[in-house]
Amino acid sequence: MSSTAPAAASPQELPPTAWAVLGLLSFERELSGYDLKKWADNSLRFFYWSPASSQIYAELKRLERLGFVTSRIAAQDDLRNKRLFAITPAGRLAIRSWVQHAPVEPPMLKHGVALRAWLGHLADPARLREMVAEHRDNSAALAEEAAHASVSAAATKGWEYPALVSRWSQRYFEAEQRLAEEMLDDLDVLAERIRTRRRRAPTST
Amino acid sequence: MSSTAPAAASPQELPPTAWAVLGLLSFERELSGYDLKKWADNSLRFFYWSPASSQIYAELKRLERLGFVTSRIAAQDDLRNKRLFAITPAGRLAIRSWVQHAPVEPPMLKHGVALRAWLGHLADPARLREMVAEHRDNSAALAEEAAHASVSAAATKGWEYPALVSRWSQRYFEAEQRLAEEMLDDLDVLAERIRTRRRRAPTST
DNA sequence: GGGAGCATGTAACGGGTTACATGATTGG
DNA sequence: CCAATCATGTAACCCGTTACATGCTCCC
Known part of the structure; x- marks a missing residue:
């Protein structure tokens, strides 16, 4: 099964990193992959590890494919080829549902x-x-x-x-x-x- | 580089699971993969996750290749095709060195x-x-x-x-x-x- | 007879990392 | 001008998991 499902399959089944990234975007600001990395570094880091940048970009691609985020190139005023991501209504729905319904699992600790x-x-x-x-x-x-x-x-x-x-x-x-x-x-x-x-x-x- | 180094390359560079398994064997008892899994489940689990059985067998194979453990088939009195593993002097050296010299890293937490x-x-x-x-x-x-x-x-x-x-x-x-x-x-x-x-x-x- | 536990693995997969490549802009 | 930072990705790799296959033995 699987093999590139057409669209939003079962939203519940994404790796934690995807939810973390979508969660960062749920604060309703447009952010670049780079921004996300920095923000993860000084917030998520304390209770959830901070994913590698490459991983963040990969998750963003996946989330966009699922229709949970959209992106636009920030041009003119901002210059640089910076891609800004924003959460979509579908994304908002998905993450709300995850936050509410995902089972409570014991934290994973490697001490x-x-x-x-x-x-x-x-x-x-x-x-x-x-x-x-x-x-x-x-x-x-x-x-x-x-x-x-x-x-x-x-x-x-x-x-x-x-x-x-x-x-x-x-x-x-x-x-x-x-x-x-x-x-x-x-x-x-x-x-x-x-x-x-x-x-x-x-x-x- | 790498590509199946001949023997004990730099001992420091093994995945944590390998050290955990070798550590379990450092208590000087002969144990099977199955035993190791059970023991990990009710000791390591609390502060370090418990690896999957398949992973344990894989690590045992690697450790044996490196000469850090030996195995023998427990026959006669014990029956069953049960393979018992024991730590070797080289293994004892390696894990001592790891315990003493590995850098103190912050625990990884995914809460x-x-x-x-x-x-x-x-x-x-x-x-x-x-x-x-x-x-x-x-x-x-x-x-x-x-x-x-x-x-x-x-x-x-x-x-x-x-x-x-x-x-x-x-x-x-x-x-x-x-x-x-x-x-x-x-x-x-x-x-x-x-x-x-x-x-x-x-x-x- | 049959289920629970003992016991050992293989195969496929995926999540996440490191290392690398590339280039643009800013400020000392 | 050159280093630091901004910014985005690709490729290779490997750790670890799940799912599966297999068979034995103990005890009800």
Whole structure:
């Protein structure tokens, strides 16, 4: 089946990136692929990764083929061969339906630091500590960035929901920071336990 | 470049799944692909997704080609054509080096619920609330599961680090639950604000 | 007898990335 | 003038998934 369906098949079945891009356009502004990339970088990035530019252009092509967006070349006043995209009524319908009806799935998380802590028996305890500390600092920095994003979103009319999610992101990264700190404590306890145990019944491996 | 390098090229450059699988084997037990899948399902799943079985078999093949694991057919006592894999000294070296030297990268998160909250202007407020509440409940359930995993890991010798990470996971999902609750509050405030505003200056799409 | 679980894979597909190509405009 | 940024894409690649095929064994 499939093989280039004629038009809007079952709207529900698009990759997340397509919905993300269409979602960015649902704020009713005309945007270029380049704009979309930048915007994704400083909003979606916090709770959803930011797709590669090439991917954005590919999704835009698909969305246009489905009739969910239209494009025009911005000429005259704006010069450059810049293609501006806008959401269509069909696109608005489709994304509304997706937002409302897509099933609630567990967030997907790939936590490299946690994976390596899980394999802690393979690492030098000090190095492990270092990694977790670095992660804690990264989280703190991201919390800061999200805080900034939230104030600038709060200042814009019609951006109440983005502002709300920015606040959520800020809290998320603050929590991540706390979790890292607690893990550091646990690592210290564990390292201590191992050290004393080794003192009694020395070396193996 | 590349095109089936003769042997252990630069060990650092394997997909995460390969390291995850090798990591599971680093606990020094002989495991089948099937075993690995099950184990991944109830440990890695919490902080790193669980790969498809087919993927696990593929990675095992690759790891064997690289000399990081060996396999033998478990016959006699165990019957069935079950292939058991074990880590080799080279594999132990490689994964140790990965755990210690791989750069600390930000965890990758794809939070569907957050994305849809970000697009809250496209949803019925009640439905949005429902979705976030469902996510909160899912998180609570996952926290429970992680708690169980942590007690059973704590009971096993040599599993101190997995136990530590299970504890971390439990806290993570508890935090996720709290974040969802706070988002619900924020959504209520926002919905109220919109309702009163609309009462003064009525409707517009 | 038959279904649930054990066990190992193959094939096709697709989503997403990196690397690359190209060119135009702006500002120091 | 040259670097940075704007701007749009193509090509190759690979990770990972779904769907499927196969067969065995355990236990009700």
